[in-house]
Amino acid sequence: MNDVLIDIPRIYTGLAEWLACIVYISILKKQLKGWKLFSFAGAALFIQAAFLVLTKDLPIAFWIPAMMIAIGMMFFLIYISCDITALDAGYYSVRAFVAAELVASLQWQIHYFFAANGEVDMLLEFVLLVVIYGFLFIIIWLIEKRYVPKTGKLNIRHRELWSTVVIGAAVFAISNLSFISAGTPFSGQYATEILNIRTLVDIGGLAILFAYHIQLYDLRVRHELKAVQNILQNQYEQYQQSKESIELVNYKYHDLKNQIIALKAEVDPEKRKSFLTVMEDEIKSFEAQNKTGNHVLDTLLTSKNLICMKHGITLTTVADGTLLNDMDVIDISTIFGNALDNAIEYEMKIDDEEKRLIHVSVFEQKNFLMIRIENYFEGRLELEEGLPVTTKKDTFNHGYGLKSIRYTVQKNDGVVSVNQKNNWFELKILIPKLNKKIIL
Structure with missing residues (x-):
């Protein structure tokens, strides 16, 4: 050089x-x-x-x-x-x-x-x-x-x-x-x-x-x-499938009710009473008992409740479904479908069936729609960007359920918050009501 x-x-x-x-x-x-x-x-x-x-x-x-x-x-x-x-x-x-x-x-x-x-x-x-x-x-x-x-x-x-x-x-x-x-x-x-x-x-x-x-x-x-779009579409398809299934079940209810009428003609009072009691109890397990005032929410709650009963989970609901009547069907199925799926998945891990609890609330508060979904929770909640960290090993392909809920809410000016109170996990959604149109 x-x-x-x-x-x-x-x-x-x-x-x-x-x-x-x-x-x-x-x-x-x-x-x-x-x-x-x-x-x-x-x-x-x-x-x-x-x-x-x-x-x-x-x-x-x-x-x-x-x-x-x-x-x-x-x-x-x-x-x-x-x-x-x-x-x-x-x-x-x-x-x-x-x-x-x-x-x-x-x-x-x-x-x-x-x-x-x-x-x-x-x-x-x-x-x-x-x-x-x-x-x-x-x-x-x-x-x-x-x-x-x-x-x-x-x-x-x-x-x-x-x-x-x-x-x-x-x-x-x-x-x-x-x-x-x-x-x-x-x-x-x-x-x-x-x-x-x-x-x-x-x-x-x-x-x-x-x-x-x-x-x-x-x-x-x-x-x-x-992934978010797929979840939105899958939730809507699940709602459609649940709706069809519940319609078939309700059709069967009418048949069973007609049978009950015939059985009431049974001569033996004790036998008749015992048989009717059994049939009515069975009907209650499948009848669409959720009458919130919104058929989409009723269908979703009934579908998820059938899953809950299968796994020993108690699902309780206090909801004014009429507040959701102006909301898009896909939005309703996305929010409640994903939230309940996550809650059910977690409750199935709880050993004590008496602690497998989920509660859904839908009500109006100061011209806001409030959706609150709670489930019994054990352990410590870890948050990332305001949402729970997925516990699945494949983080690349999982953890989008709550993200899809937040996406649906935020695109229409709503807010989502997640909290842990004692042994309860709380998902809270606040949605403004403007001109009788719910913006999610």
């Missing part, structure tokens, strides 16, 4: 890697907060910088293993600081590493430009470091925070992580190829060329990773919207 290449000081590289981690930690859901996060991050900065400085003079054969350990430290910092999965932490660690490579490379390229035209004093070097690092990492933060879910979790899968790792590894290999060998078609021979190659490849790599991230983010959004 004709120019003398001064490599990036390791302490600058360590600072860039640490700051890149801090950028992503600031926009992800935190596990450490306050002084704990401050202390842990401070210790991580010292260890990261010290490790890179101490490994500066190792033989080239140890360069890649040392960089892998550095990335492992970045992973550890993000994973411990944030309430995310290991796959998410690995994904963001790769992206942070490429971002750090770009920032450190660009800063040192500008530093080298001034150094080539004369000595760079300590003050100018410090100013360049603060201004460039600060500006670039703030830009990265502003861009990245727009494409992180409100939960702070992306729920990365193995295939997506490995795709990111491959991209990151390719970017690192090509951008640093000139340091290993100058005899390749992709290597530079002079300091300026090497710095240009490294910076441009890092820019391209970060852009590719960001484009891939946007694609993953959009896929998550579309998946969630599709």
Whole structure:
């Protein structure tokens, strides 16, 4: 090389890697907060910088293993600081590493430009470091925070992580190829060329990773919207099926009632009374007893009550269904269908049948429609974005029942709240009534 290449000081590289981690930690859901996060991050900065400085003079054969350990430290910092999965932490660690490579490379390229035209004093070097690092990492933060879910979790899968790792590894290999060998078609021979190659490849790599991230983010959004729409449609179809089933059952009721009339002609009074009592008790188990004033709500409550009786769950209702008469059928089936399905699913896990309790209330309060669905609850309620965290392992495909309820309510200016009171889980929906039209 004709120019003398001064490599990036390791302490600058360590600072860039640490700051890149801090950028992503600031926009992800935190596990450490306050002084704990401050202390842990401070210790991580010292260890990261010290490790890179101490490994500066190792033989080239140890360069890649040392960089892998550095990335492992970045992973550890993000994973411990944030309430995310290991796959998410690995994904963001790769992206942070490429971002750090770009920032450190660009800063040192500008530093080298001034150094080539004369000595760079300590003050100018410090100013360049603060201004460039600060500006670039703030830009990265502003861009990245727009494409992180409100939960702070992306729920990365193995295939997506490995795709990111491959991209990151390719970017690192090509951008640093000139340091290993100058005899390749992709290597530079002079300091300026090497710095240009490294910076441009890092820019391209970060852009590719960001484009891939946007694609993953959009896929998550579309998946969630599709899941919500499927739930809405499924609830409506369940309502239609329940309506048809209950109509058939009610048809049978009339037949049984006619039989009762005939049986009343039985001569033996005791036998007749006993037989009639049995038949009437059986009828009560299937008769559509919910008469709230809204046929959709009656159908849903009856259908769910049959399931409750099958599993020893007591479902009680105090509802003025006429308040729902202006509401869309799909909205009613979505709200009550999903809410009752969730309550029934939980109550089936309760060992003591006497504690398997669900209560539904529908009433008017100060020109608002109030829907309150409660069920017996044991344990501690964990909320995320105001909704309970799903207990199913497959978080990618589950947890959309309450989201669909909130989606239905919010699209029409309603509000949803979830609370735990002693041993009761309470889902409360407040809906404004305007011009006799219920806006959900």
